[in-house]
Amino acid sequence: xxxxxxxxxxxxxxxxxxxxxxxxxxxxxxxxxxxxxxxxxxxxxxxxxxxxxxxxxxxxxxxxxxxxxxxxxxxxxxxxxxxxxxxxxxxxxxxxxxxxxxxxxxxxxxxxxxxxxxxxxxx
Amino acid sequence: xxxxxxxxxxxxxxxxxxxxxxxxxxxxxxxxxxxxxxxxxxxxxxxxxxxxxxxxxxxxxxxxxxxxxxxxxxxxxxxxxxxxxxxxxxxxxxxxxxxxxxxxxxxxxxxxxxxxxxxxxxxxxxxxxxxxxxxxxxxxxxxxxxxxxxxxxxx
Numbered sequence: 001x002x003x004x005x006x007x008x009x010x011x012x013x014x015x016x017x018x019x020x021x022x023x024x025x026x027x028x029x030x031x032x033x034x035x036x037x038x039x040x041x042x043x044x045x046x047x048x049x050x051x052x053x054x055x056x057x058x059x060x061x062x063x064x065x066x067x068x069x070x071x072x073x074x075x076x077x078x079x080x081x082x083x084x085x086x087x088x089x090x091x092x093x094x095x096x097x098x099x100x101x102x103x104x105x106x107x108x109x110x111x112x113x114x115x116x117x118x119x120x121x122x123x
Numbered sequence: 124x125x126x127x128x129x130x131x132x133x134x135x136x137x138x139x140x141x142x143x144x145x146x147x148x149x150x151x152x153x154x155x156x157x158x159x160x161x162x163x164x165x166x167x168x169x170x171x172x173x174x175x176x177x178x179x180x181x182x183x184x185x186x187x188x189x190x191x192x193x194x195x196x197x198x199x200x201x202x203x204x205x206x207x208x209x210x211x212x213x214x215x216x217x218x219x220x221x222x223x224x225x226x227x228x229x230x231x232x233x234x235x236x237x238x239x240x241x242x243x244x245x246x247x248x249x250x251x252x253x254x255x256x257x258x259x260x261x262x263x264x265x266x267x268x269x270x271x272x273x274x275x276x277x278x
Binding site: 031065 | 142143146150171175176179228230232234235237
């Protein structure tokens with residue numbers, strides 16, 4: 001199942017939704033900057049509203065680049081999911097994305113995991 | 124994006140409109156110049172991010188989201204240093220003079236300026252007589268003072 005292509009942001013979650021644990025695994029594909037970060041925002045907020053996950057795993061293996069506008073979107077999603085007691089896990093960070101998260105000091109705010117399996121195993 | 128003055132690498136001189144759709148192409152173009160200048164892969168990535176963030180600041184703040192305003196981006200090598208300039212004709216607000224706010228990871232506004240300060244060797248905002256702004260950013264081939272730079276504001 002695909003959530004569709006939103007202006008270049010290709011969210012391909014075969015959305016592994018696990019109702020028992022209220023977990024959602026989603027992949028994002030493409031470079032994200034001010035041009036398409038509003039699309040990412042729409043996708044993530046829709047995902048949160050639809051599935052109300054306690055654990056949202058975002059696989060960023062196919063995101064070679066993002067800027068501060070994408071960071072702002074991730075933070076907004078984090079604040080929203082936190083209100084319902086949920087958490088966001090970021091996996092498979094590419095070097096440029098990892099570097100920006102470190103500068104933004106978000107590597108300690110989000111749960112960063114090596115891959116999806118590690119994210120799903122984290123408590 | 125159209126060249127204002129056709130040049131050969133490692134120079135670039137382009138005039139774009141303030142449409143966010145133009146950011147990625149300009150970033151990649153300047154990254155190519157940085158690579159041609161001999162900057163390391165990490166330095167090239169940092170330059171690209173800084174160009175991205177500087178353009179985004181112009182679009183969001185100087186032009187308040189308007190997509191049809193002019194921006195001129197130039198980049199060239201000079202004495203083992205990459206020099207990037209970004210000229211706008213916006214509201215003339217100098218980001219370097221805005222009061223700093225405590226950094227909060229959950230309030231990511233201002234992150235772009237932080238990137239500029241940390242990743243470039245020199246960041247200079249030069250207010251223009253016509254009300255716009257000229258941003259001059261410099262990145263040395265070898266970062267002599269990693270994590271530190273100088274920031275000067277010319278009135």
